[in-house]
């Protein structure tokens with residue numbers, strides 16, 4: 284098992300990554316909780332919910348909230364629906380919320396926990412590869428019609444208990460999605476990890492030792508950044524590499540058309556191309572493109588409008604006065620945030636889409 288401690292401004296918490304650790308959840312709780320509320324979805328709960336409940340203290344009162352899977356759950360309606368269920372379950376300020384699932388469950392349940400009675404403890408129980416990113420660092424949010432994660436807070440969990448056994452049932456599409464964020468962390472902070480990932484022929488979720496190492500490498504890059512800049516005043520923006528276009532694609536194509544990681548992978552390709560043009564760096568674009576292709580990432584974008592994507596990109600949280608600021612790389616491991624003026628952005632998105640709409 285790997286353990287990484289994350290120091291947040293008000294507290295610190297441990298991220299434990301290991302096989303089978305769902306059977307000893309009680310070992311990872313920072314204190315005893317009498318009233319526990321678990322949020323999960325209908326694809327995950329049948330596999331893992333009972334194991335997690337069985338490993339809590341026997342006298343704890345447990346309420347389950349099992350919702351439909353998918354990005355649509357990060358909605359205002361679901362947010363209030365879960366709050367209603369928490370009041371029904373008579374949770375108080377000493378109660379605990381458990382988020383059993385991927386980034387959708389973590390973001391949603393975390394945001395609910397951050398606002399219920401002004402904030403009660405919550406623990407992330409990640410079940411996707413992508414959730415190495417979403418469960419660490421304390422960003423929790425729901426979506427607004429205008430764009431992704433526009434209603435949210437910074438609210439760290441009190442622990443992250445990451446049982447990689449859960450990855451055995453994760454669909455291949457979601458494996459791809461998670462590895463896109465690992466590639467992102469490698470690009471911004473760990474060149475050796477990037478080389479290792481590119482050297483592998485295919486993604487392989489079955490090698491648990493390697494998976495634990497990969498997740499830990501990504502988490503370490505993220506931890507270093509969020510410890511230095513928890514509230515994204517400065518360098519935390521680097522974790523948004525690929526997201527300015529990625530989030531716009533997710534919203535514009537319709538949530539669920541591309542997974543978050545698939546959209547971020549496309550957004551990274553765009554950001555890295557722009558970086559090479561701007562800084563003349565060698566960012567291993569051929570290796571990245573080949574890795575994306577041999578792992579069957581969707582790279583065909585026939586139906587998207589450059590104008591609409593640019594409008595979405597202007598609503599990105601990194602924008603200032605509608606001016607788009609993108610994360611670019613001077614070199615591998617040297618991210619920067621750069622303003623990209625409207626015309627340059629529009630032209631770049633137009634030619635990118637043109638290329639990505641050829642079969």
Ligand SMILES: NC(=O)c1ccc[n+]([C@@H]2O[C@H](COP(=O)([O-])OP(=O)(O)OC[C@H]3O[C@@H](n4cnc5c(N)ncnc54)[C@H](O)[C@@H]3O)[C@@H](O)[C@H]2O)c1
Nearest residue numbers: 326352385386387388410411413416417422449452453543
């Ligand atoms: N807060 C953050 O810092 C942060 C970081 C990255 C991404 N995110 C957010 O995370 C979300 C994406 O998260 P995700 O990729 O984990 O997707 P997800 O939570 O939607 O899970 C993907 C799918 O896999 C299923 N699933 C999950 N675990 C499973 C398992 N072990 N076995 C079988 N099926 C399983 C789910 O039911 C779902 O259908 C997006 O909303 C994104 O914006 C947040």
Ligand SMILES: O=C(O)C(=O)C[C@@H](O)[C@H](O)[C@H](O)COP(=O)(O)O
Nearest residue numbers: 416420422431432519522523526600
């Ligand atoms: O933790 C961060 O900071 C990130 O940017 C991680 C991203 O992978 C993640 O998708 C995050 O939710 C994006 O945040 P947002 O502020 O752009 O919504």
Ligand SMILES: [Zn+2]
Nearest residue numbers: 464526543547
């Ligand atoms: Zn992301």
